[in-house]
Amino acid sequence: xxxxxxxxxxxxxxxxxxxxxxxxxxxxxxxxxxxxxxxxxxxxxxxxxxxxxxxxxxxxxxxxxxxxxxxxxxxxxxxxxxxxxxxxxxxxxxxxxxxxxxxxxxxxxxxxxxxxxxxxxxxxxxxxxxxxxxxxxxxxxxxxxxxxxxxxxxxxxxxxxxxxxxxxxxxxxxxxxxxxxxxxxxxxxxxxxxxxxxxxxxxxxxxxxxxxxxxxxxxxxxxxxxxxxxxxxxxxxxxxxxxxxxxxxxxxxxxxxxxxxxxxxxxxxxxxxxxxxx
Amino acid sequence: xxxxxxxxxxxxxxxxxxxxxxxxxxxxxxxxxxxxxxxxxxxxxxxxxxxxxxxxxxxxxxxxxxxxxxxxxxxxxxxxxxxxxxxxxxxxxxxxxxxxxxxxxxxxxxxxxxxxxxxxxxxxxxxxxxxxxxxxxxxxxxxxxxxxxxxxxxxxxxxxxxxxxxxxxxxxxxxxxxxxxxxxxxxxxxxxxxxxxxxxxxxxxxxxxxxxxxxxxxxxxxxxxxxxxxxxxxxxxxxxxxxxxxxxxxxxxxxxxxxxxxxxxxxxxxxxxxxxxxxxxxxxxxxxxxxxxxxxxxxxxxxxxxxxxxxxxxxxxxxxxxxxxxxxxxxxxxxxxxxxxxxxxxxxxxx
Numbered sequence: 053x054x055x056x057x058x059x060x061x062x063x064x065x066x067x068x069x070x071x072x073x074x075x076x077x078x079x080x081x082x083x084x085x086x087x088x089x090x091x092x093x094x095x096x097x098x099x100x101x102x103x104x105x106x107x108x109x110x111x112x113x114x115x116x117x118x119x120x121x122x123x124x125x126x127x128x129x130x131x132x133x134x135x136x137x138x139x140x141x142x143x144x145x146x147x148x149x150x151x152x153x154x155x156x157x158x159x160x161x162x163x164x165x166x167x168x169x170x171x172x173x174x175x176x177x178x179x180x181x182x183x184x185x186x187x188x189x190x191x192x193x194x195x196x197x198x199x200x201x202x203x204x205x206x207x208x209x210x211x212x213x214x215x216x217x218x219x220x221x222x223x224x225x226x227x228x229x230x231x232x233x234x235x236x237x238x239x240x241x242x243x244x245x246x247x248x249x250x251x252x253x254x255x256x257x258x259x260x261x262x263x264x265x266x267x268x269x270x271x272x273x274x275x276x277x278x279x280x281x282x283x284x285x286x287x288x289x290x291x292x293x294x295x296x297x298x299x300x301x302x303x304x305x306x307x308x309x310x311x312x313x314x315x316x317x318x319x320x321x322x323x324x325x326x327x328x329x330x
Numbered sequence: 331x332x333x334x335x336x337x338x339x340x341x342x343x344x345x346x347x348x349x350x351x352x353x354x355x356x357x358x359x360x361x362x363x364x365x366x367x368x369x370x371x372x373x374x375x376x377x378x379x380x381x382x383x384x385x386x387x388x389x390x391x392x393x394x395x396x397x398x399x400x401x402x403x404x405x406x407x408x409x410x411x412x413x414x415x416x417x418x419x420x421x422x423x424x425x426x427x428x429x430x431x432x433x434x435x436x437x438x439x440x441x442x443x444x445x446x447x448x449x450x451x452x453x454x455x456x457x458x459x460x461x462x463x464x465x466x467x468x469x470x471x472x473x474x475x476x477x478x479x480x481x482x483x484x485x486x487x488x489x490x491x492x493x494x495x496x497x498x499x500x501x502x503x504x505x506x507x508x509x510x511x512x513x514x515x516x517x518x519x520x521x522x523x524x525x526x527x528x529x530x531x532x533x534x535x536x537x538x539x540x541x542x543x544x545x546x547x548x549x550x551x552x553x554x555x556x557x558x559x560x561x562x563x564x565x566x567x568x569x570x571x572x573x574x575x576x577x578x579x580x581x582x583x584x585x586x587x588x589x590x591x592x593x594x595x596x597x598x599x600x601x602x603x604x605x606x607x608x609x610x611x612x613x614x615x616x617x618x619x620x621x622x623x624x625x626x627x628x629x630x631x632x633x634x635x636x637x638x639x640x641x642x643x644x645x646x647x648x649x650x651x652x653x654x655x656x657x658x659x660x661x662x663x664x665x666x667x668x669x670x671x672x673x674x675x676x677x678x679x680x681x
Contacts, residue, residue: 222417224382224409225411225415227402228402228407228409228429229428229429229476229480243419244418
C-alpha cells in the first residue's frame, strides 16, 4: 500500500514535468508540418500535414536558408572541435592533479571553481577583444577557443572527482608492473575513465552546439556562423516564416538527441566493477 | 631469487614517526612474514621495499644493490595487494601479461608464461574472463599469477587474504605456501593475522609501534617470546598473563604458590612479575589456583574452558572432553617447564 502511495506521488510529479518538457517540442513539431497559412490556426493537428517545409530547408529554398548546409556544418565542426579539445585539456588536467598529484593541483581546482563566480556573458566582450587582438574574429577557431575556455573548468572539476574514485592501488600495481606515467594514462586511466570522458565530451559538445551569444559576437559572416545564429536571423523581419523556422529548429535539435541516445550506455558507471573488493 | 636487507630504516609522516630504525636481513628464498597490529608500520615497510613509499632514512637493498633511489619497476619485484588491484578492463590473460607487455617481451614468450602461471594456479578456464566475472578467491589467484609471470627477485604480499572469507583464507594460505615451496622465491608477506604468520613463515618479524619486537622462527616465538607484547600477540587463544610476586624461588599469584623453574637463572625475591602460561599448559588439578568455571566450549578434539580466579580471566585448553560445567569450582595448575615470566616494569622476559 505504501509503495502504491509513493509511486502515485512520483507520477504526480513526473507527469507535469513530462508535459512541461514535451509541450513546446510538440508545438515546434506542429509548426514544422503545417502549411504557412494554417500554422497559427491553433489546432492540435494540422488539417493538411505536410513535409514541404523540410524540403524547403534541405533545398535551401528560402532567403534565410541560403546557407543552411554551411551553417549546420559549422555547428557540427565547432561542436566536435570543442568536445575533443575540452576533453583533451580536462583529461590531462584531471590525470595530472588526481593521479600524478602534481604540485599546485589544489590551486588549479580552486581557480576552476572560482571561474563560476563570473557569468559567461560577463566575459563576452573581453573575449571579443582578445579574439580581435589575435586576429581570430570570424574564424571558427575563435568560437572553439572561447567555448573550450568556458567548458574546461567544469570538465576538469567533474573529471577530477571521477578520477579520485578510481582505486589508487591500480596506479601502484601499474607502476610495479613497469608502466611509465604515459602508459598508465593510456593503458589504465583512459579506458577506466571512458564513461566519464564520454559524458564530459558530450557535455562540451552540446554546450558548443547550443551556444548563441558567443557565436553571435565572434562570427558574423553568413558562411561562418553556426546554425544557432542562422536561426536567430529568421526573427530579423516582421513577417517571419515560422513554419520554416520551426522545421529548421527541429532538424537542429535532432543531433543532440541522437548523441544522447547513442552514448546513453556510457552515461552509467559499472566499468570499474571487479577492480577492487568493495 | 635474492636477499633483501633493511638497514636502520626510518620513516615519518609529518611529525609522526612510524618506523624507528628497522634492521632486518632476509635470506635468499626465505618466506619472511611481518606481523603486528594495525598501525605498527609493517605495511609502510613493505611499501618502501616496493618503492611506493619514499624511504625516510637508512637503506634498503635487494640482492646487495641499494634501491633507495630505484624506481619500483626497476627493482624487479612483484606485489600482491589486499584489494587485488586487477585492471578491470582487461581479461585475466591481459592482466597477467601486462607487465611483460610493458617490458616489450615477445608475444610468444608472454603466452607461454601466462599459460604456465595459469596452469600452476588452476586459472586455465578463466583466461578470457574479466575480473568482475570471477570470485574473490579467483581474483586473488589472478593477482598472484600477475606476480608469478614476471619471475621477480622478490614477491611482496600486502595482507593478501584479508578480503577472503574464513574457509577460503585457509585454502589460499596453503596455496601460497605450496607456491613458495615450488618457486622458492624470496617472499615478504605482511599480515595482522598471527595464525597466517605462524603457519606460513620461515621466520616472523613481530612489529609494534614502528619497531621489531622479536624476530625468529614461528615456534621459537611461540615457545620463547622475549617480551609481553610478543607473548600476548602470538598464540590463539592468547596466553594467560597475570600479576605475581617472586617469593623464595616460586611465584605467588592468584592466591597460590606457582612453580617457576625458570627463576633459577634470574629474578630476585620480592620482584613484581607477569606470570604467563599458555591455555594448553594449564591443567585441572587437585590444588593450585582456585577458580570458577564460566564457560565451556567443546570443539570436539579439544575443549576450551573459560574460568575466573577473582577478577582474572583464565583460559584453559584440554585435550578431549571436559567434565567441568559452568559454576563448578576447580583448581588449575600450570605445567612446570612451560611457564613464561616477564618483569612487570619492563615487560621483558626474565631469564
